[in-house]
Amino acid sequence: MTDKRIETPQAIRGTQDIFGAEAEAFAHVVETFERIRRLYRFRRVEMPVFEKTAVFSRSLGETTDVVSKEMYSFEDRGGESLTLRPEFTAGLTRAFLTNGWQQHAPLKLATHGPLFRYERPQKGRYRQFHQINAEIIGAAEPQADVELLVMADQLLRELGIADGVTLQLNTLGDGESRENWRRALVEYFGDHRAELSEDSQDRLERNPLRILDSKDRRDRAFVADAPQIDAFLSGEAQEFFAAVTEGLDAAGVAWERAGSLVRGLDYYRHTAFEFVTDRLGAQGTVLGGGRYDGLVEALGGPATPAVGWAAGIERLAMLVGERGEPSADVAVVPMGAAAEAAAAGIVADLRRAGLTVDMAFKGNMKKRMSRANDSGARHAVILGEEELAAGEATVKTLSTGDQARVPLTGLLPVLKG
RNA sequence: GCGAUCGUAGCUCAGUUGGUUAGAGCGCCGGUUUGUGGUACCGGAGGUCGGGGGUUCGAGACCCCUCGAUCGCCCCA
Structure with a gap:
């Protein structure tokens, strides 16, 4: 007789089953976010976890790693290409346009939930992961950037993890500043092409700004003397950034200028920021975001300024540490x-x-x-x-x-x- | 996608240069106490050594493949 064992199917790689003290920490992060989002009068949104593929490919940029190799895309039974959301902003922007939420602008929105990215899993990095997310759509004023940053700061403080985390802040300038800077970087690094790391030679084509935060020694030698964004900022862009930093100072939020901080996704302009820690190994960024004034137009809408950030719930929960399950009365x-x-x-x-x-x-x-x-x-x-x-x-x-x-x-x- | 380390009971781990029936602590179940927990003592259940193939008289230990985790790179939250 053949002795057949019934195999228990394994969980999908990079997914997690969270339970007990870890689940309490996860819930604590979400509950704290919900409480604070109300203090700042951000309105709650729920959105689909999948969208037409074009929502992401058009807004994130075709050449970004997320779009070119990390999306969970598939055809539905009608032959339509759909994608499990790899981030919130693109879907939120699509919802803003398709529902006519322009009438509410400036609109402060908050959401949280699962995201999906086909990446090599590591600690603090999963294929299904979870983020909390806050956005302000339809506000061109630096006060919107300030409000989001102060909110993020308060969240980290109330989670009790603020002192291990620092805010790194940069500006990419307006579209024109960013483009001029980009051109100057391509020219500068292009002159040293052969001496750069293989990764950075590739970045030169796809995303030259990324060379600036390369960890490779060969690149660092050139990064030090690379053109700085400050030299390319228009007067308006300088004023904008000054207003942001003044607001942060007034609110008592500590920050550091990080001239080589850039964002990987194409839609960012002006303010770019990350709250980073050294306690999570290679996954240093705990919360990140910036201004994306170009995105709404990229999805076929009217020119609409916007800012936002997202934070990884698993990463925040790891910093918070395990939390005991509450006892009964x-x-x-x-x-x-x-x-x-x-x-x-x-x-x-x-x-x-x-x-x-x-x-x-x-x-x-x-x-x-x-x-x-x-x-x-x-x-x-x-x-x-x-x-x-x-x-x-x-x-x-x-x-x-x-x-x-x-x-x-x-x-x-x-x-x- | 690339490089490296690891994978033994539910959990954390030990298993000497390959050698007879694979161990511990915690947890679980039962008993000392058939209406009294937390301490103590006694007993018990629980493992195709991630999976598959190979070398060998003999493999948990060696080799190959595969799956997964971890640590870097990359990327990002």
């Missing part, structure tokens, strides 16, 4: 069928009164008391035939072992006290 321990029936009502009443209550469904008393202990409850409410007959319960304070009979009608004040 009360554990109810019924013994016998009659007590179990009565306990259902008691448990419901206690929960309706706002207490967190646990009740084991099975096991002997010893087992249930052990579960009560594990739940971290202050009190165990023991309900057996004897108590039931008297209309009472035994309330045991688990830390001391003291116990006393309490009438069922008077349970709540005892348990709340």
Whole structure:
């Protein structure tokens, strides 16, 4: 006879099942973001996790790594090319246009959820990962950049991780400044082409700005003397950046100028920033974003300025560390069928009164008391035939072992006290 | 996509130059206590050594392939 084992399918590479203390940390990040987003009056949006492929290919730039090799794209049954979202901004912009949200501009939006990128997984880097995201669409003023940055700063502070994280800030100037700078960089690095790393020779074609933050020694020698963005900034772009930094200073947000900080995606202009840490190995960026005044037009809309940022929930959760699962206030321990029936009502009443209550469904008393202990409850409410007959319960304070009979009608004040 | 390290019970790991029935701690189940947890003691269950192929009298240990994780590069949150 053939002995066939049923193979349990494995989870997809780069996906994760998050549970327990890690899941609590994850939830804590999201809850903190939700709370702060309300303080700043950002409105909540929900969006589809997939879009027509063109939404991303047109807005991120065909030559970017994300579009050229990291998207999960597929044809649906109608032959349409669809893509699981690799980021939020493009879909958000599409939603802004297709729903006529121009009428609400300037519009402050917040969302969070899963994103998908076909990358080599590492710590803090997954194929399905999760971000929180904040955007302001339809505001050309530097105050919008400032508000987003102050919000990001407050989020990191309230998560208790701000002191290990620094804000690196740069400007890419307006479209013209950026283009002139880009041309100067191509010319400069082109003169040293043969001496650059292989990666940077490739970057020269695809994304010359990226050479600036290359880690390769061969490149660094030239980066030091490379043309600086500051030399190409128009007067207007300089004023814009000055307004942003003044706003940050006024709000007490610490920042560092990072002249070689650039963004990988094509749509960025003016402000570019990253909150970075050295505690996550190669994945240093915890929150990043900038201004993308060119994007709405790239998707066929009217010229519309916008700024935004996104942060990796897994990375923030790792910095936050594991969080204990909250303990119960009360554990109810019924013994016998009659007590179990009565306990259902008691448990419901206690929960309706706002207490967190646990009740084991099975096991002997010893087992249930052990579960009560594990739940971290202050009190165990023991309900057996004897108590039931008297209309009472035994309330045991688990830390001391003291116990006393309490009438069922008077349970709540005892348990709340 | 490239380079490197790793993969043994639910978890964290030990397994000497390849050599008989693969171990520990924690956790789990049961007992000492058939209505009392947290401490202690006793006992038990649980592993095709990631998967496949090969070398060998003999492989958890060696070789090849594959899957996965981790660390860099790349990229990015």
